[in-house]
Amino acid sequence: MxxxxxxxxxxxxxxxxxxxxxxxxxxxxxxxxxxxxxxxxxxxxxxxxxxxxxxxxxxxxxxxxxxxxxxxxxxxxxxxxxxxxxxxxxxxxxxxxxxxxxxxxxxxxxxxxxxxxxxxxxHWQTLAAEVVRGPTDDGRRLIRINKGRLDGVQIGMAVVAKEGGSPAALIGVVEQVFAQAADVLLITDYGSTISARTAGTDTPTVGMIVGQWQLGSRLRLTEVTRDVPLKEGQYVVTAGLSQALESDTPMAQIPPDVPIGTLLSVTQRGNVQTAEVQPFVDPDRVRNVWVIVGQN
CATH class of the missing domain: 1.20.5 (Single alpha-helices involved in coiled-coils or other helix-helix interfaces)
Structure with missing residues (x-):
């Protein structure tokens, strides 16, 4: 093998x-x-x-x-x-x-x-507001503010403003209210009538403040008796009686003692006195106002 x-x-x-x-x-x-x-x-x-x-x-x-x-x-x-x-x-x-x-x-x-x-x-309860529309020359002195019904504004509420070193003075009254705005009738309007009295005296003199815009935004104190003489330089404030006087101006909620202006000149006719009043604040120039919504 x-x-x-x-x-x-x-x-x-x-x-x-x-x-x-x-x-x-x-x-x-x-x-x-x-x-x-x-x-x-x-x-x-x-x-x-x-x-x-x-x-x-x-x-x-x-x-x-x-x-x-x-x-x-x-x-x-x-x-x-x-x-x-x-x-x-x-x-x-x-x-x-x-x-x-x-x-x-x-x-x-x-x-x-x-x-x-x-x-x-x-001692007022106030609501700040801005003027969003000034007065026009159509015969009525109205301004519009940016606060209205939703903010608690009501017809007849007083509206005040300040100018320089002036006191907080009345410039108008709420005439018409909308949801978020209101129209204010200025005190210088010829249709504005507000009860007023002199201040700083033991015996105040009560009368009516009426608007005289046509005469340089002046006011006139009327329907004053001669029981208490008026004097130039006296201060005028609201009397808080406008509601009882049933005037055309909606002033049901204007409190007393709101400053208005100063007496410039006094005229006496018979038993009645009238006086020209210079407002503390010119309503035509204001841009910021306060609505008096109540008192403390």
Whole structure:
């Protein structure tokens, strides 16, 4: 019987291993040779040539790297700058709005001080309002204010104002009321009639204040008997009797002792006296008023 031998059973890794070992020894020998040659200075010309060849390329690569870095920095920096700019703009907008609110509050401060003074001096319950439409030259002296029925304003309520160092003086009476506005009949209107009396005397003189807008926004005190003489310079205030007098002016809720004006001149005819009255406040010039809605 013949025995066969398969060469494929022989290990094939031995030649491959020997080749790898030979290559490694060759590389080590070359490296050792290069080290020896470099120490002897033999490779200096080669190194110099390689350096001169590679230096421009290395410089260009460095410039590209720096340019890329600057570009990326600019992109990221611009994004951060835009975010910071947006934040600052929002902050400026908020500060401007706050400044507007503070200026509005500062503008209201004198009015609030005046209202506090009015309430403290006269013990009135008042409602601040603004004149949104002034009087016209159509024969009637009416103004419109921005407070109405929803704010508690009623027909017949007295409306006062201040001008300079004047006291809080009567300038009109609510004649018509809407939901959020009201029309005020000025005391200078020829149809305005209000019960009044002199103040500052032991015996006040009672009469009627009627409007005389045609005569320079003056008033006239009429229907005064000669029992108590009138004198120039006397103050005139409301008497609080208008409701009982049944006049055409809706004055049912005018309280007494509301300042009106000062006597300028007095005329006597028979048993009756009349006097020209200068109002403390010119109703045509007011822009802020207070409606007397009650008394404390």
């Amino acid at each position: 013949r025995t066969t031998f398969d060469a494929s059973n022989q290990p094939r890794s031995a030649p491959l291993g020997r080749r790898r070992a030979t290559s490694l020894l060759l590389l080590l020998f070359c490296a050792l040779a290069l080290i020896i040659l470099d120490n002897e200075g033999v490779l200096d010309p080669v190194k110099s040539r390689a350096h001169s060849v590679l230096l421009p390329a290395a410089a260009r690569l460095t410039q590209v790297r720096l340019a890329l870095g600057e570009t990326l920095g600019m992109l990221t920096g611009q994004s951060a700058t835009r975010q910071e700019l947006a934040r600052l703009q929002e902050e400026v907008s908020r500060l401007r709005q706050r400044n507007i609110e503070l200026e509005a509050q500062l503008a209201r401060l004198p009015l609030l001080e005046q209202e506090l003074q009015i309430r403290t001096t006269y």
